[in-house]
Amino acid sequence: MRVLIQLRPSPDVVAAVADPTVTMTTADVSSPLPGVVLDPSFAPVAVPRPVPGAGGDPLSLHQPLTFSFAGDQATVLVRGEISDDELSTRLTLLPTRRREVVGVFADPVIEPILTCGGDAPVGDWRDVERLLHVAELASEGMDGSGVALAVLDTGINAAHVAEHLGRDVILDSGRSWNPGGVSGTAGRFKVDHGTMCAFDTLIAAPRATLIDIPVLLSERPGGSALDGLLSDAVAALAHLRTVLEDQPLESRSLVISNSWGSFSPRWDFPVGHTGNYSDSLAHPFNLIVSSLDQAGADVLFAAGNCGRDCKDGRCAYPERPIGGANSHPSVLSVGGVDTLGRRVGYSSQGPGRLTANKPDICSYTHFSGSKAFGDGEPDSGTSAACPVAAGLVAAIRTQWPSSRLSPAQLRTLLRRTADDRSDVGFDYDYGYGIADPLEMIDSLRRTARRVA
Amino acid sequence: MLLVTVRLPPGATLAQAMRHLGLSEKEVDTGYGLVLIDRVDPGQSLYGLRVSEAAARRIDPAAGEGPYSDPRIEPYGPPS
Known part of the structure; x- marks a missing residue:
């Protein structure tokens, strides 16, 4: 002692x-x-x-x-x-x-007090814009122009996003998609979680084209306790593969932001059952994630809000809360830090269930942004960190389509250039660190020179 | 309802999948339909469909795979 x-x-x-x-x-x-x-x-x-x-x-x-x-x-x-x-x-x-x-x-160990759910915002979206070096990204031609950015969530209210960003929003109704039983028009859904996510994607990629997939609005009827909505996410990804395959091979770019997950093992088959989702790459949803990655899509998932310091009350996994596709080897799992660079207390820690080394990286959350939940309420959760990172990926895709930089290569680049917060390389709190756009730009410049 | 998968030629329909698996319309979520999951090879694709629990447990393993869980999914935020 x-x-x-x-x-x-x-x-x-x-x-x-x-x-x-x-x-x-x-x-x-x-x-x-x-x-x-x-x-x-x-x-x-x-x-x-x-x-x-x-x-x-x-x-x-x-x-x-x-x-x-x-x-x-x-x-x-x-x-x-x-x-x-x-x-x-x-x-x-x-x-x-x-x-x-x-x-x-x-002489007890003292630690900074971590940001938790219910705390006031730490900074605002302009701080995030500065931390992401959006001006430098734009000067490199990386603003999301022509890049499709799908938000799988509760639907987007584009007018709210535009009002709070103070600029126009590009949303493609034609390539948007509703699950069966969900009525409503792309870009005109009630202001909620999905609107926050859409806002956060556009911080780094203001010219990206949003695709609205309100998959979390679906509630399919069924006859068992396991009846739920992951099947709608399967169908949503099947739709997005057609979106991807309609693009010319040489300029394919589709970024998919997922700020959701399954909170309880009660909703799943037990680990070890052939039909289990949380721990099995053979589940149809995990298979379709793999196939989209191979086809050239960047799939990002929030790591979750089950961090040990102040977990969400819904978290029911006693350990290893990053499971299912949120821990998939072919996705980028995103943890959350506040604008001071500190892990937010609710950001889920690894190891992951499908892949141990999760989260991959961290990005910013808990800042005043979309005001989707009210004027004083932050854009919070790893729900916000994931679309912030998705926007950064979309910005890079403006100049680097998947034909030039595969999704796997882009994930490696993000991990390799991240700002390591632990000084020991990968750790289960921050992953490889906080995504660092300037380091990424430098690395991509070197790659471009080498290829030329 | 649960998820099951079936391997059929590219361009398969829900009706073909139901025939292949020996299922009736009552046992299948026809609104969900037949969803392409992966192209296994040029002559075969993997599809998913939603079926009743009883039907899922009756499916011949040689004809289809599953059942797979279809858990609830929820947004990650704001943390409460």
């Missing part, structure tokens, strides 16, 4: 520690202490003595006090570590064996 040890060395040593012009080390203030590994990297700190006023109680801190750094009154803190299995013995013996030891205190 890491501890802080309060010492009372000689008054001249205390005075030297309290003097900001003098550099003192742990070795200067303390000889070795039995059972304690002192930390030489920690500069000793002077602790003033609280002094009560005249007639005050010398033992109470609940009264008017002054603080003295005088050498004969102040003390000094050093840092060290005591073996956990000797802790109680050492804590008892240290002050009795070494008279200069005044006290031993816990």
